[in-house]
Amino acid sequence: MELEEVFSSKPRIKILKILYTLSSLNVSDIAKRIKMNYASTAEHLELLEAEGILEERKYGRIRMYRFKEGSERAQAVAGLIQAWEEK
């Protein structure tokens, strides 16, 4: 997916900011925080995972998402949020 497509979504940016702040969260919790339904939130998360920015850790029924360890894209996004939020 093109860069502009990945970052043209407000919910995706919100998800990234939340995970940057809280390190890892499950899908329901993320959905609650961005005020979106579970299915749409899961879709956004899967997209961010497919782009190599996030990774999923599955514990039984629980899916926890976080920034992908060792991913350059994840590091770059985290760097951008840090620069933006701490301006």
Next chain:
Amino acid sequence: MASTHTVFKDESKLDINYIPQKLPHRETEQRLLLEFFSFILRCPDRMAQRVILAGDVGTGKTALAQRFGATLASEANKRGIKFRYVHVNCREFRGNLSSTLHRAVTVFEPNYPSRGYGAEETLSTLLQVLDREGATMILTLDEFDSLIEKEGSDAVYKLTRLQETRQGQPQRLSFIFIMRDLQAIEKLDESAKSTLQRSIIRLQRYGKAQLVDILNDRVKMAFELGAVAEDVVDLIAELAHAQTGNARFGIEVLWRAGKYADVQEANCVLPECVRMAVANIVPGLRRSELAGLGLHQKLFLLAVARYFKENEEAYVSLSEAELDYAVVCEEFDEKPHGHTQVWNYVQYFTSLGILRSEVATAETRGRSTRLSLPTIPAVELERELTASLQLARRA
């Protein structure tokens, strides 16, 4: 405004959560624990161990486990072994196994959801997390008696036979169970009991001379030089010895006595400061024990305290106390627990010596239970409980 004058050098060394580097008169037990768990430093995922630490209040069970855990974690770290020591007080979670295990999971997954998942699922998550991290853990379940009381044999069985469901896989999770009274094990069924009774370390009550050593260590760490005389330490040790050799009680008296010395702007802690400190510690229910009570236990006790504060009577009937408890629950936006649960609270407080209950036979209306508050000033108890509940509300 607080005075700047103080006899303390570092009063945090008298805090209930402070664990000193050395635990006087518990060296043998600490070596024994290290022996039981030495495999963690040699072959961490080949074995798992379960040990029970048993002893009365203030015999150093929690301090011993935490000091041991910190020592082992530091040694493992030096050797590049991924090891975590996690200490959870079951009473904090009202003896609920799932919530207790949740605390252990959050060491690795801080935002792991706390609701909607059963104990088995949380235990399985904990093992998955440990597998993923390639780590070993000692999970200490403090006040394990409350978990047995709440969850019974099934929970103990799940915990202790864990490895049998993971044949051929690395062993990741060992346990230390801390209990006041080994009698609680007797309530379990035979299979759960047999898995628990293998390694038990019993901590004997401290003698007076041992208490003097413990207090002297804390005096050196917490007070300015010469602020606490030998005879004052001796007096506190004597008091703690009378309280079933309770070192925690002695340390609490020491701290409070220091506070009284500060208020009086004295250069040292006088015996009178000790006496004042003792008079103001809620007898039979110290702050540390109060903190361990469940929300509704506190609410019920608060109702009883208020009753005796407002009425110059020696007894309250259980039914009247329950009505007052409902009022307190309303104040705290809580739904009152039922009669059976309240009865359990009464039994618990009676066993601690906080309340006394007796069956009174009325001439016309049959038998009824009446309660008294034999040793604790109602005003003190109300103050301590209100402070504790407000603190919990703010948290």
